Amino acid sequence: MDNQEHLMEKIATLCKHRGFIFQSGELYGGLAGIYDYGPLGSLLKNNIKNLWIKKFVEDRDDMFLIDAAIVMGEQPLTASGHVGGFSDPLVVDIKTGIEYRVDHLLESNGINPEGMTIEDMGQALKKHSVLSPEGNTLGDIREFNLMLKTQLGSSSDSSATAYLRPETAQGIFLNYKNIMDSMHPKIPFGVAQIGKAYRNEITPRNFIFRIREFEQMEIEYFIHPQVWEAQFEYWREEILEWCDMIGIDMSKLQEIEVNSTDRAHYSKRTIDFEFNFPFGQKELYGLAYRTDYDLVKHATYSKTNLRYVDPSNGETYIPHIIEPSMGLDRTILAVLASAYREDEVDGNTRSYLALHPQVAPYKIAVSPLVKNKEELVQKAREVFGMLKSQFGNVAWDDNGNIGKRYRRQDEIGTPFCVVVDYETLEDGMVSIRDRNTTEQERVGIHELADYVSNKLIV
Ligand code: GAP
Numbered sequence: 001m002d003n004q005e006h007l008m009e010k011i012a013t014l015c016k017h018r019g020f021i022f023q024s025g026e027l028y029g030g031l032a033g034i035y036d037y038g039p040l041g042s043l044l045k046n047n048i049k050n051l052w053i054k055k056f057v058e059d060r061d062d063m064f065l066i067d068a069a070i071v072m073g074e075q076p077l078t079a080s081g082h083v084g085g086f087s088d089p090l091v092v093d094i095k096t097g098i099e100y101r102v103d104h105l106l107e108s109n110g111i112n113p114e115g116m117t118i119e120d121m122g123q124a125l126k127k128h129s130v131l132s133p134e135g136n137t138l139g140d141i142r143e144f145n146l147m148l149k150t151q152l153g154s155s156s157d158s159s160a161t162a163y164l165r166p167e168t169a170q171g172i173f174l175n176y177k178n179i180m181d182s183m184h185p186k187i188p189f190g191v192a193q194i195g196k197a198y199r200n201e202i203t204p205r206n207f208i209f210r211i212r213e214f215e216q217m218e219i220e221y222f223i224h225p226q227v228w229e230a231q232f233e234y235w236r237e238e239i240l241e242w243c244d245m246i247g248i249d250m251s252k253l254q255e256i257e258v259n260s261t262d263r264a265h266y267s268k269r270t271i272d273f274e275f276n277f278p279f280g281q282k283e284l285y286g287l288a289y290r291t292d293y294d295l296v297k298h299a300t301y302s303k304t305n306l307r308y309v310d311p312s313n314g315e316t317y318i319p320h321i322i323e324p325s326m327g328l329d330r331t332i333l334a335v336l337a338s339a340y341r342e343d344e345v346d347g348n349t350r351s352y353l354a355l356h357p358q359v360a361p362y363k364i365a366v367s368p369l370v371k372n373k374e375e376l377v378q379k380a381r382e383v384f385g386m387l388k389s390q391f392g393n394v395a396w397d398d399n400g401n402i403g404k405r406y407r408r409q410d411e412i413g414t415p416f417c418v419v420v421d422y423e424t425l426e427d428g429m430v431s432i433r434d435r436n437t438t439e440q441e442r443v444g445i446h447e448l449a450d451y452v453s454n455k456l457i458v
Pocket residue numbers: 166167168169199201208209210211212214215216218283284285286323325326327328329330
């Protein structure tokens with residue numbers, strides 16, 4: 001195992017032991033590709049969602065936030081092309097019956113599947129005599145639809161067939177008319193949404209990187225077709241700004257122009273934002289020019305007029321769409337991988353998360369030096385209450401000795417630890433320790449909130 005694989009294992013172990021992310025249904029052996037977020041993972045996730053909403057919705061005047069249903073009927077997903085074509089090429093190990101994604105098998109055999117059709121992939125498997133990872137012969141390739149199917153109500157007729165949405169985007173397109181009719185926006189404007197999406201991935205892998213239930217943060221930005229190139233460029237920069245803002249290591253981020261054979265069926269141009277994860281450089285986000293593909297399809301299948309009338313000149317057209325699409329779970333993994341550090345403190349190896357303060361689950365931890373001295377506990381509770389009312393997520397930590405508390409808070413990425421000691425009772429000063437440098441300063445309780453505020457603005 002090389003260092004990078006070790007790093008992935010260390011991050012996954014930290015996530016489990018410190019209450020960030022758990023395998024779902026672990027008591028019963030776990031569900032492959034499904035994860036639960038624990039107390040600290042939920043705080044981290046919420047911080048990221050709130051920052052995303054602030055940047056892309058609240059700080060703008062051209063964006064509407066929606067929360068559409070996860071369950072979708074068959075008709076819209078037929079119109080969007082998902083029922084017919086949202087599939088991956090799959091091949092089975094004829095001895096074990098285990099199924100594999102053909103493109104992944106080719107990659108692991110040093111063959112680049114980029115741009116290959118399903119027929120090309122079949123030929124490449126044969127030409128290079130590719131076997132399964134267990135060394136067995138492979139069967140024929142087949143297309144496997146990735147949508148999770150369900151049934152509404154008790155009826156078994158096909159009109160009751162429904163799906164868990166494979167992308168949040170479709171909920172936005174289906175509400176385009178509702179938003180036009182209720183909010184009367186002028187083009188350009190956007191609709192943003194954060195929510196769950198589901199894909200029956202053949203080989204979920206790499207912790208929360210490729211999973212079957214995940215969350216997306218998506219924007220569909222409706223534009224006049226003539227301005228798509230400028231808008232594409234604008235959203236490209238917005239994505240980069242976002243990554244930097246939440247502490248993603250920008251030196252590990254790369255933009256990849258996706259060639260036409262590898263683009264989704266709806267896209268005329270796509271850039272993938274790839275991140276150098278511990279298991280290799282892989283897609284973090286996508287930016288696509290979806291043209292008017294989706295609205296034209298939904299207008300045709302639903303027999304509804306979805307044309308926009310420009311109030312300034314009477315021009316009518318179906319709006320085109322630029323789509324920045326950001327996976328939330330992959331964001332969390334990139335943020336954790338960017339923040340994980342090891343150094344040496346007092347002769348011991350210390351691991352810590354140098355999380356951006358804005359995303360850290362707790363901004364500050366407050367401790368009494370010892371937990372059995374009533375005066376210290378009372379004073380520390382006062383400081384805790386004061387900081388909590390200002391900063392929200394503040395941890396109370398009186399478990400174990402101070403050294404252990406520091407290690408624990410370092411590992412969960414808390415930027416500051418405040419300790420109330422005997423001197424505090426005399427002089428009203430507390431010690432405040434910086435997570436990254438481990439340096440401590442004495443600060444008066446009355447200046448503490450300002451001191452932390454100034455340090456948190458980075
Ligand atoms: N609406 C466009 C769309 O869904 P996509 O490239 O299929 O495009 C967008 O997905 C983003 O969703 C990806 O860049 C990734 O961040 C995230 N994503 C997709 N599949 C995922 C999976 N199985 N597990 C975790 N995240 C996933």
